[in-house]
Amino acid sequence: MLSPIFLSLRIATIATVFSLIFGILMAYLLNKRNIPGKSIWETLLILPMILPPSVTGYILLIAFGKRGFIGKFLLETFGVQVVFTWVGAVIASFIVSLPLMYQNVKTAFISTDPIYEKAAETLGSSELKKFMTITIPLAWPGIISGIVLSFARAIGEFGATLMIAGNIPGKTQTIPTAIYFAVESGNDELANKLVIIMTVFSFALILGLNAWLKGKNYIGRLYEHLFQY
């Protein structure tokens, strides 16, 4: 029973790290820089959130399959096979969790008053330093909720993962696919256990996020109370 749990955690963690990097990068390029074809890029990024997971999975299967243009390249250059491996599951989770990360970071970026970045420029700050010291810290709450929601989405990913990675116990079987196949084969006990774990985990994650976001205010108020008066 433990192997799908560990595998799910590993896949979701790696997918979230990639989502974080690409989500921030894309939110920066598309909202802070004038990139041509902005709306096309943005639509492509968001698309996996709207498409049925089976469609996303099928597209990934074609692209990353042995004869697909990316799959062929990866296999011939690095000897990496994506389809029916846990790497495929990471790619599926990454693609479906990226829109959530992007949306959260984007909202945080555009809701920050641009005056702070302008002030940093007048103080001689380089583009990179401005980004690291002003843009990112001021967008922090949005980035945190992006991480949590992407992770939750990645760990719950089922459809696209099943299409590209399959359901190989100990190799590509994650919690959601394990539940599906446990129910199908009449193993209710395993299904129940995994469902409880999944539900409790997701509940704790969202509860923790809300507490953290509110807690920031509590700490802020405590600070005010202690040091101002």
Place this chain on the structure above:
Amino acid sequence: MSTYFNIKKKLDHFTLNIEYGFESGVLVILGESGAGKTTLLNCISGLLTPDQGRVEIGGTVVFDSEENINVPTRLRNIGYLFQNYALFPNMSVEDNIYYGIKNKKEYKDREKRKELLSYSEYIMKTFGIYHLRKKYPKHISGGEKQRVALSRAIVTKPRLLLLDEPFSALDEDTKQVIYNEFTLFKQLFNIPTILITHNKRECELFADHMIVIKNGKLSS
């Protein structure tokens, strides 16, 4: 002429078209809101690019549309005090003030770093904000924010100081105190300064030179 600007920029309702130059002291630009004052400052600082014209700061050309010169804001060596101060909310008072000097090349040199830091301390003490250095912007008063913002703008030893309605967010009592401080500041630091305001009294108090703008043009 240490400071000179000739700026043409098309805006929504009118075209900004202003030319002026001065050697030292405070130039007060008086005008109603919406006259193009902030746009003018943004063009001088490089935050906005004029359609046409030329800007010189400290005797150096930083913008010239004909010669295709456009020095980015960060290299123009200016101090800019924004209307709402724009203190970084994620940094303490001292980190706000050190932000500009940390961007300087000299900061990497140990000896010069000491000099820069002690100069910052001197500025903080001069403006009476040294005791606030560990506090965050949201925990200090409006007048204190104004002093921090002015300290942050001048600590880098700018060649030109731009002040966008620096007193408008203050209540009347604080304003009087800050006016007196600013008069002292003028004598002490003697940085060429452009101050924009819609308040005639500030003009009388601080102006060595004065221009009035209306609908983007000089008006007499």
